[in-house]
């Protein structure tokens with residue numbers, strides 16, 4: 001990441017906002033990469049239950065909350081953020097699954 005200053009080294013609001021912009025650009029790029037993997041997983045799923053993958057969903061949300069807490073962030077807030085993200089991904093996975101030609105049962 002091309003950050004030019006540490007948080008405490010910044011000497012103006014503009015400088016701080018510039019660093020924040022750099023960080024957010026990177027975060028978005030990582031979310032886009034994460035989404036590429038999410039899109040690929042649909043190949044290995046065949047119905048709504050496997051798309052939702054409730055146990056994995058619960059685990060992802062819980063563990064991200066713990067990771068956030070380990071970094072001094074608010075656990076519940078980051079659980080909410082991840083719940084929103086995972087629910088969004090489930091919607092996208094269902095769209096992809098819906099577009100896929102259905103294989104007749106027993107075929």
Ligand SMILES: C=C(O[C@@H]1C=C(C(=O)O)C=C[C@H]1O)C(=O)O
Pocket residue numbers: 038041050051052053054056057060085086089090093
């Ligand atoms: C990516 C998956 O599909 C869904 C999306 C998840 C995510 O965005 O991390 C996690 C679980 C599923 O609800 C998966 O099954 O792992």
